Amino acid sequence: MFVKRIAVAVAILAASMPLLAQADGDPAQGRRSAETCLGCHGIENYKNVYPTYPVPKLCGQNAQYIIDALRAYTVGDRSHGTMHAQAATLSETDIKDMAAFFADPTYCNGGK
Numbered sequence: 001m002f003v004k005r006i007a008v009a010v011a012i013l014a015a016s017m018p019l020l021a022q023a024d025g026d027p028a029q030g031r032r033s034a035e036t037c038l039g040c041h042g043i044e045n046y047k048n049v050y051p052t053y054p055v056p057k058l059c060g061q062n063a064q065y066i067i068d069a070l071r072a073y074t075v076g077d078r079s080h081g082t083m084h085a086q087a088a089t090l091s092e093t094d095i096k097d098m099a100a101f102f103a104d105p106t107y108c109n110g111g112k
């Protein structure tokens, strides 16, 4: 009896996971907002021409990591001219939507 209850609890928890994961940001809106970002971040092994630096891959990255990185660029805790300029224009909603987009490989990996 007890075991059965745990199984039901686990099933309910598992079923609600995808909803929880998306509760913060809207990946479909994030994809639209990330149009400019993909000019740099959407290309495999992309390097800026000048100055030459590698552009990190964002697709599949942890959503919270992306949110933290963008906030750090915005306030200058993490310094990088290009990314500061990019991040400074974003609203909190933009940041969460784009984090949800980049964190979900079915969206950012050339998907819908």
Ligand code: HEC
Binding pocket: 034, 036, 037, 038, 039, 040, 041, 048, 053, 054, 055, 056, 057, 058, 065, 066, 067, 069, 070, 078, 079, 080, 082, 083, 086, 087, 090, 098
């Ligand atoms: C002109 C090219 C370019 C554009 C456009 C651009 N980025 Fe970046 N981005 C970079 C480079 C280069 C880095 C690595 C900077 C560093 O070393 O800190 C970076 C780093 C990042 C990181 C940290 C990744 C990590 O692994 O630590 C995030 C998150 C990020 N960008 C998000 C965005 C978003 C969101 C946009 C669109 C609003 C965007 N970027 C637009 C070039 C770009």
